[in-house]
Amino acid sequence: MNDLQNALLAGQFRYILPEIVLAVAATGIFIGGTFRSGRYLWSWAALGSLVASLFVLTITAGFVLPSGEAGRTATFSTPLLFDSLANFVRVLAIVAGILLVLFSWNEVPDRHAADYLACLLVIIGGVGLTACANDLVSLYLALELISIPTYILLYLPRHDDAAQEAALKYFLLSIFSSALLLFGFSYLYGLTGTTNIAAILHTLYGQGGGDMPAVAQIALITVVAGLGFRITAAPFHFYAPDVYQGAPTVGAALLASLPKLAGFIALLRVLGFVTPDGVLVPVAGRPHVLPGMALSDQVPILFWFLAAFTMSLGNLLAVLQDNLKRLLAYSSVAHAGYMLVALAAAPYLSERSSGSDGVHALLYYLVAYGVMTIGAFAVIAFLSTPERPVDNVEDLAGLSGSHPYVALMLAVFMFSLIGMPLTAGFTGKFLIFFGAMNVVGEQADLYRWLAVIGMLNAAVGGWYYLRIIAVMYLRTALRPIQGRRNVPGLVTLIVCAVLTIGLSIPPGANVLLDAVKNATGIKSTPSPIAQR
Amino acid sequence: MEFEHYLLHVLLALPLVGAIVVALQGPKRQTAVRRISLGVSLVIAFCSFILAGRFMALERPWTAPQKPTERISTTFQPEFVPGLKSTALHDAGTDWDLIPLGAGTVQFYLGVDGINLFLIVLTAVLFPPCVLISWNQVHERVNEFYAWLLALQTCVLGVFMAFDIVLFYVFFELSLVPLFFLIGIWGGPERRYAARKFFVYTLTGSLLTLLGIMGVVLAVYSRTHVLTFSIPELVVLVNQQLAIQDSESRAYWLSIQMVVFSLLVAGFAVKVPLVPFHTWLPLAHVEAPTAGSVDLAGLLLKIGVYGFLRLCIPLTPDVSLAWGLPLVTVLAVIGIIYGAFCAYAQDDVKKLIAYSSISHLGLCMAAVYSLTATGLAGGLFQMVNHGLSTGLLFLLIGMLYERYHTRMLQDYSGMATRLPLFGFCLMFAVLSSVGLPGLNGFVGEALCFFGIMEEETTYGGGPFFAVVALSGMVLGAWYLITMVRRLLFGPLKEPHHDGPAIPDMEPREWATFLPLAALCLLLGLYPHPFLATSQPDVDRLAHLADAARQRQQQDVQARR
Amino acid sequence: MTPVGLQSYLVLGAILFGLGAIGFLARRNLILMFLSAEMMVQGVAVNLLAFSRFRGNLGGQVLTLFMITVAACEAAIALALILMLYRRRKSLDVSLWQELREPDQDAVIDEEPLPLPPMEEPSPRLTPAGPAPQKREEEVSHV
Secondary structure (H helix, E strand, O other): OOHHHHHHHHHHHHHOHHHHHHHHHHHHHHHHHHHOOOHHHHHHHHHHHHHHHHHHHHHHOOOOOOOHHHHHHHHHHOOEOOOHHHHHHHHHHHHHHHHHHHHHOOOOOHHHHHHHHHHHHHHHHHHHHHHHEOEHHHHHHHHHHHHHHHHHHHHOOOOOHHHHHHHHHHHHHHHHHHHHHHHHHHHHHHHHOOOEHHHHHHHHHHOOOOOOOHHHHHHHHHHHHHHHHHOOOOOOOOHHHHHHHHOOHHHHHHHHHHHHHHHHHHHHHHOOOOOOOOOOOOOOOOOOOOOOOOOOOOHHHHHHHHHHHHHHHHHHHHHOOOEHHHHHHHHHHHHHHHHHHHHHHHHHHOOOOOOOOHHHHHHHHHHHHHHHHHHHHHHHHHHOOOOOOOOEHHHHOOHHHHOHHHHHHHHHHHHHHHOOOOOHHHHHHHHHHHHHHOOOHHHHHHHHHHHHHHHHHHHHHHHHHHHHHHHHHHOOOOOOOOOOOOHHHHHHHHHHHHHHHHOOOHHHHHHHHHHHHHHOHHHOOOOOHHHO | OOHHHHHHHHHHHHHHHHHHHHHHOOOOOHHHHHHHHHHHHHHHHHHHHHHHHHHHOOOOOOOOOOOOOOHHHHOOOOEOOOOOOOOOOOOOOOOOEEEEEOOEEEEOOEOEOOOOHHHHHHHHHHHHHHHHHOOOOOOOOHHHHHHHHHHHHHHHHHHHHEOEHHHHHHHHHHOHHHHHHHHHHHOOOOHHHHHHHHHHHHHHHHHHHHHHHHHHHHHHHHHHOOOOOEHHHHHHHHHHHHOOOOHHHHHHHHHHHHHHHHHHHHHHHHHOOOHHHOOHHHHHHHHOOHHHHHHHHHHHHHHHHHHHHHHHHHHOHHHHHHHHHHHHHHHHHHHHHHHHHHHHHOOEHHHHHHHHHHHHHHHHHHHHOOOOHHHHHHHHHHHHHHHHHHHHHHHHHHHHHHHHOOOEHHHOEOHHHHOHHHHHHHHHHHHHHHOOOOOHHHHHHHHHHHHHHHOOOOOOOHHHHHHHHHHHHHHHHHHHHHHHHHHHOOOOEOOOOOOOOOOOOOHHHHHHHHHHHHHHHHHHHOOHHHHHHHHHHHHHHHHHHHHHHHHHHHHHHHHO | OOOOOHHHHHHHHHHHHHHHHHHHHHOOEHHHHHHHHHHHHHHHHHHHHHHHHHHOOOHHHHHHHHHHHHHHHHHHHHHHHHHHHHHHHOOOEHHHOOOOOOOOOOOOOOOOOOOOOOOOOOOOOOOOOOOOOOOOHHHHHHO
16 A cells, blocks of 8 residues: 555545435435435435436546556556446436436335435445446445345335235345355455456456466356346346336336346456456467456357347247236346347457447447336336236237327337337347447357347347237227326336437437447557556 | 439428328318328329439430449449538448448438339329228228328338438338338238238348348448448449459358348348248238238338349349349249239138239249349339239229128129229229230230340259249239139129118229329330330349359359 | 365365355245355355465455445345245245246145244233323334
8 A cells, every 4th residue: 555545545535426425315315214204305305316416427527537657556456446437327327316216206105205215326326336346345335235225125115915025036136146246256356366356357368368277267157147147147037027027116127227237337347348448458478368358268158148048038938928017027138138249249349440349339228228128117107006007918908099198108118129220229239239240250150140049039029019019009998097197207208218219310329329439438548557 | 402302302201291290180180181191192292203204304324334343333323312422432322421330320321213213103103092092991090090101101212212221221120110000900800910920020031131231231341441331332342342353252252142142031032022931911911901901012012122122132143143043033933823823712802912912023023033134124113013003903902892891702793784983993903913915014024024034044944934934924814814703794793781872983983093004004005214214223233143143154164 | 284275265165155055045944045145155255265365465355344244234134024024924934925926837836834933932911001002004004
């Protein structure tokens, strides 16, 4: 520990002001909730703190990050690193948080609202910290900061058997996955002797892949398994259908978006798909290692199988479902599969500037998927009333007659999930499969097959998403859906629908693509110091 | 920007605007909805005629290129492109950028050339009859019906006009959505299943097509470091690469073409449909409302053939020749015969015409895949013909169904005495469809046969296929005339109906029938302007195919 | 006496982890499942401490400390959750919670149910020293 490190460590606090704002607000709401109940009050408070956090984030993003020698020291010693990827994800998390608060405005009972919203704020902060984490310790803590409030959040809004069962299942499997992840972390630490992720990757890349000890493979597999739970990659997906079905709709929407975001970002960081400056430096006399292959050169093939298996399983099982939330859960698994295609192709694309880097595609798809899936869950929540719940696909019959605009928006989300043009789902799939087709060399055929598998899956997906559209438009209702007045819910819907379309056509698409490119722009050139 | 450039926008935007306006009218104001739709579709038809006139007045000479690398002559030269043609590398592009993607840009690149002009006109012409025929047939959710109909027109026009490969795909896939709703909401008893089957079937194919599109773009990128989505640019670059006399490059491009060809064919063959992939078509036709059937047969199936012409042949000429020619020709010829026999066996008139579409499009595909100038021209001409005559048939069957609510052949007999004018119209449409000299079908079919005959490859199968195809056409005459005999002649048997006597053709129905009939007659008697206009572009395609033939011969010689 | 090497610690850690995983998958008692998961974490802790000693720095020990802290948090939530579940089913048997499953799948019927917990001795009743406190309606509805 020298003075520079101390100064850098002390300086970290001003960068995590957005998360501090969220944590303080959450604490305030927790305490305040014991005195005053009432969901509107605390929803406004949560919304205000999220907006404040976003505002603080825009200010802190402008702070000059240490560069030169200090920057290098920061990269290899500080627990948190504030690069553009981190800021991108933090913005995403806060925006998702705002949407979820609006979504849950009228969903949570008054006496639990404060606890619920405070937990939500902590989760958002956790996602932000996951994106910044540069140390196994901080990464683990950030991930737990997402998990622990999630258990409570799944349990709070509803107290029936199904919700309790869902909370229990999620809890047990989450601690199991945490243990797996930690086991991998312990081997990573053992391999390199440090818990700093940048330093770990630097050491691993310096060893040149190839002749890694078996321990590295074990670490890889357990880390992927541990994070696979969060991104619902098969075969670690099996909790998802039960939990989504049993959990309150808000909880399901949250589970489909935020943990997935955090899980993928953690994968990008730990496996070295995205590295800070100065980490991925060619070492003389060692073979050049592609990004993401720090632990093993088998990483792409691992993700290849994971992707193919995940999307096929998710889509095929989704065809069999009647329960809407269960169907969306399997769809969530399937979409995790598409995202894994991007990861599988990412190492080979890092040096080809043809427009679709795997990581870009992944980030774009995460945004697109988040928007459309939150929107789809929001429709379910918007239409459900205790007297006339919307549980099964058949319950949506005749929606186009009773709620034409809501039906139209749900149709937009469904078409986006299918991947029809003019929706974000299409642009996302386009980027991902463009990347997969772009792999050259020996692996080219392998990835072409993966793309074909992916497209066939998308077509299977067409079958069950279309079923929802068909029920809404081609059938008449047995019992008309009442719905109720719920302005914030409607706002959530409209925002999601506008984003789903807006992010795929020129102004919106260009903004998002630029943002995604900036987010991973850090690894362009090694810094001069690193080349010493 | 000149006047014509705006025409393309009007053609693309007007139906969409019309759709939105109509949708906002609400289901109550039925008459207003119908009138607006009719007005919009008439304006579009009018614009398309102006467009055709302006285009046919252009001087577009074409000379075979001296060197295979010559840019202008080896690729499509769309006219009336909105936006500025940028000068540098992209003389085949526009400055209307949509989404930048790495080094390339997806552009809003529209245009007209000899291949798509008449398909655009066909699209524009087929819609007013669709609006008119639905006037009394559709009573529920009228505003939505016409909105989807007009949206469908935008998509189809977009497919035909697009010269950017991604834009093409976007319209290609979007065209499924309106038809899904048209079949699903206003269709027959099995409509939900039919709509979903139609959608998923074509979706599967078109998603694979998307991969093929990506494959060719990326192959060009990895060899030339130009990332472009402009179809003319891609055609130039691909054919320049193919002309390179280098065994490594040859092997690479052969394998790439194989991949791209199989992926592209997956989508287009479902759309055409070629025989093993046709099962969605009869179902969708039978269940669709009349306007949906007309659009499906008249336009949507053409998109498949058009895809072969626009993308498959110019981007994968070698494999199209080596694999596509035998494969597609065999499938197409099987389709001709199979479709004819299936059609004969049908009792449902609509199903009969649906199977006849399979048969006729088989002929189109066989002609296109003869890869000769005559065959390509014949295929193109036959596409338009089939759109007109099958459109007419579906319209007339729709009128009959509107009167008696049955389409079963055994319910009818001797209707010519009961509805003489209708009988005349039906006879006219059938004769146009079977290729009576003097009507449009004859010219197209003759050109197709010449093309198939002309085709000389190492297989020497041309004449054989021509004979089989010709017998298919004879079969076509057989089942269509049989249908007419059972329907119109013999002892009178009128299906049961309540209320007043059934009227013969009404003025509205004449307005549906006459324009299309006039076009049939015009194309049959004086096809020259049509053929002359599409000549240069067809020659370009044929030239690309000829270059592939030369390469194939060189390969054969090199192997000896 | 030979010094105990790094490998032995790693093997110990792996065994603990594996036993925990097996226990987690095989046990049916909620609390035991949770404890098995904790045992997996202890295996990791052994690993980390061994590596920390072997590498000569404190990184592993720091991570271990945080792990233990987080485990305590999780235990708090786990016990609260398990208590709620126990109140509803009057049992800790996890196989009683099968409401959520695939639509066409039958519930797994238990061949040998967990032995019932021994009857508790009734606790001595105190004579009430005043009127029982009135419960608010809201609370009653949720218990």
